[in-house]
Amino acid sequence: MTRYDDDTERTFAALPPAHGRGFAQTWWGLAWLKALEDAALDTAQVKTGRRLARAGAVGAVSVRPGRITAVVQDRDRTAHRADVLLEKLSDAQWDHFVDMAIERSGHVAALLDRDMPPHLVEDAANAGIDLLPGLGDLEPECDCGAWDHCGHTAALCYQVARLLDQDPFVLLLMRGRAERAVLDALQTRGDTPSEGDASRPEGVDAAEAYAAGHVLPPLPVPPDLREGPGVPPSLDTESAPPPGVDPAALAFLASRTAAEGHRLLAEALHSAHGRLAVGEEATCSQDAVRLAAGDPGTEVLHRLGDGSGRGQEALAVAVHAWRLGGGAALSVLEEEWTVTGDTLARARAALESAWDEDERPSLRARANRWTVVGAPHQLRLDPDGRWWPYRKERGHWIPVGGATQDPATALATAVLAAGDEP
DSSP states (O other), X not given: OEEEEETTEEEXXXXXXXXXXXXXXXXXXXXXXXXXXXXXXXXXXXXXXXXXXXXXXXXXXXXXXXXXXXXXXXXXXXXXXXXXXXXOOOHXXXXXXXXXXXXXXXXXXXXXXXXXXXXXXXXXXXXXXXXXXXXXOSEEEETTOXXXXXXXXXXHHHHHHHHHHHXXXXXXXXXXXXXXXXXXXXXXXXXXXXXXXXXSOOSOOHHHHHHGGGXXXXXXXXXXXXXXXXXXXXXXXXXXXXXTOOHXXXXXXXXXXXXXXXXXXXXXXXXXXXXXXOOOOOOHHHHHHHHHTTOOOHHHHHHHHHHTTOOHHHHHHHHHHHHHHHHHHHHHHHOOOOOOHHHHHHHHHHHHHHSOTTTOOOEEEETTEEEETTSSEEEEEOTTSOEXXXXXXXXXEEEXXXXXXXXXXXXXXXXXXXXXXX
């Protein structure tokens, strides 16, 4: 919550600890932290400040032209007043800034929408106006007696980065102008568009978005891959579950989520990951089959069958297909598509070359399915040109093997799979 003491000072309530998240997510917040880290002579103090800010040791932050102030507590709960000074822009520089913004309607529109486009910094710098602090511009003052940035002033700067994420106009206030003063100047000087002007440009200019690239931090190092997925927390407590919550089903979902996350991480860390094709995202129906393949127990299986629109027998066949070949095998089981053009020509050529003329089975074709006449055997073609073996059991076609490029091999699998049921 923000309190406005007057038009030139704002006080921000203390922010909660920042466990498990970065201090800055926006372009402005990242640029502010870069200025701090570039200017500090003692990197150990910067790290101390980051730890203090992350732990929630920074109290309410007062922001006014040229100065930010907060009380920061050490780990032993000793309180210190920390100040960071930043040079204010002169009246002439502010007039020049408004003139520069008016020259580009995109800047005016963005500012009136309370947005601070990154390209505004470059244009302002070209006009001799440095909005973001540079090397040595953040001057620390702390009652702990440090002559450079100490852990307390560094912690204050990290907290300000979070404030800039919420409201980049805080930076303009530090430079000497409150938000209302800047917006009033833009609206009263020149022929500026009104807030309801339908002709105002929307979005961010491509050059402005590209200009933000140089302040982004480097990517973190890839994580280590553990031998197996982590173990989700136990749900076995003395408290009764809320109505409609099945602890066994929830525990199963958590376990399968951990296993799927481990699999995806292993794929991402593989050396060939960049050359792999990106698969389509599974539908809810497909994901129900994937979960059912994890042996969740009878009650959860019934829920998955009902939720996916399949009966238990159909779900069992779908799970069998999934175990043979994942989403591709499931699509071959449940989807029928028309084979045309070059794909049809290649399929016919593969069938003709798979057997000698006197050994070739008699096949009846429908869509992507070739059924052996007078026998409970079938070949199904997928969009990648692979053949899947099927066998008819109790009036239903059941997948009995994985995909192969050779239709003769697929048919031999179907013949040898007599009695093999899911």
